[in-house]
Amino acid sequence: MAAYDVLSIDGGLKLLPEIVLLAGILALFFITNLGDAKIRIPLTRLRIPALLGGNRFKWNSDPRIPGIVSVFTLIFAIGMLIQTLGDDCADIMKGFCSETTILTTTGKNPVHLLKLDSFSRLFELMFFLALLLVSAASLNRLQADSNPSNDDLEQLLDNRRQVDFYLLLLISGLGMTVVAMSMNLFVLFIGLELASLPIYVLVAFHKESKAGSEAGVKYFITGAISSAVGLYGMSLLYLWSGSLQLTVLEAAWASMDTPEALPLFGISLLLVGFGFKISSVPFHFVAPDAYSGASSPVAALLATASKTLGFIGLMRILMIVTLPETGETAVWMFAFGTLSVVTMTWGNLAALGSENPKRMLAYSSVAHAGYMMAALVAVAAWKSGSYTETNNNGLMAAELIIGAIIFHLFVLISFKIGAFMVISHLETEDDVTDMSSLHGLAKREPIIATSMFVFMLALAGVPPLAGFMSKFLMVTGIVQVASADVLVNNNVDLIPTILGMHWTFFLAIAIFINSAISLYYYLRIGVLMFFEESSTRLPLPKVSILRFVIFVCAIGTVFFGINSDWLVETVTNAASALFADS
């Protein structure tokens, strides 16, 4: 394991993807502001071109320029990311992994800041992919969204506004990578703020509509309160242990004999901050408002990248800092388990009664957060079980479960973004406020309707699509952990076996029941698309890039469902990197 100074050349070379992102942000700013402005040299009549400001040239006043710069920056960043993986995985086709590097601060007593390993690199890849899909799909977004009769068309076509959009997107991406790599709780928090402050603006980006600004205010107020409370919890942890290094906190937590009030209070306040990001139950009410007020690509970002941020935080806090010694029960286990069941049930029941497709997708993402929280609880149950001392399968189960969560977050990028992109495509025609926009879509646009149906089936977890694979892995992991006690005793009778299981087994049952409930509203979309009559038979407006993104998402959904070996290998690498000692 190599450690470099973050400001040295070697350290900088490890951060090439982030440097590319930074260069993209600068390029976005400079390229779109080049113009024919001149500066007069004082005391002379000589004027030299300053190139910045003034009237823009013809080539860079094209409104598509910012989006194209953003797309190429992200493609280049992904290329750099694969370039910097190191010799550990010369063959990326066998699974994505990375050698472990630690970047430290400059000075006499270097503090570990960032850790680059299979875990953080995989999450960086996920963030870049999500941002790439979102920015590619937004290329035509602002033009397509406005009616030609609208007076604001001129303003929407203006690329200054487009620059804002993609600038915020890329800055947010920079923050996300910091969250993925951080080894210090405060660095993690700075990354979280760097990622979420631009997202607050993106949610409120449609300031022409009443709904846009309302969604922005609701999302901002809730987000700001929960992140401030989370930061207060972090400061309590600092008062308790004197450091915010994850390794120091882990050691301090492990050396604590009986639970103390200060760290417990600090951790629970910190979980408030992350709970908002994953939209778990006390904060679920803001998700549908934010999703339906924001533009569809931004809502897709909220449902995937933003949720992933929260889960990185939860994994770092719950899995690294507060995971107890073998045989002890984690203090948060029961509360978190209850919360996860409430979250998934509430999300599904609310989605059942939802008539707005975007709100339905928002509630479904609340439900998915619940599934993943249940899986986190199972890891704690694995630690509290007594069987881990006898065999070594326990570690495998924990890695399997964490890997399943990462798998789910990865494949969500394909089908969640895909579903939002279909709605985005419908919005090129008219605002999508109720299910009637989907009526008869199959007759108007067979390919898009089929893709939407694939996304819905994947969200419901129907084999052989990607969503099935992730849910299957999670449930297998939970059952393996819950039944390990029983299997050791060789019980074969059904009823005693079930009663003898650890209570986390009921989390697996809750996931099953909830998946069954959710099938109704996912399939309903399919019925509406294929069997309802639409008022028009005309196809949707031709927006080729949006169609391309939908198509890519659909292929990804099917591909990772059928051929999941590569992804399973990849997420297992990432999960073992999370548990590896640092």
Add this chain to the structure above:
Amino acid sequence: MIDPSWVAGLGVIIFAIGLWGAFTRKNAIIVLMCIELILNAVNLNFVAGAAHFGDELGWMYAAFAIAIAAAEVAIGLAIFLSLYSKHATISLDGLELLKN
């Protein structure tokens, strides 16, 4: 020198006031002020911790927290401004457009 525990205690009081205000007030600007109170309680905790443990990183955390708070205010006020230009109010009570 003031004992750090007094500083942290003041932080608890300010945090409680801020949290209570953030949940009960209806004016968006006052809610923003309450969020700032919470962030200032955070700063007091970091400063108290830095003084208690003699850890210079604590001072740095406080400085960064101030910067984050400033960025948050800037973004918050901009969002409220766009709310005001459309709804002609910044009261959080009137936000009922987005309903199921």
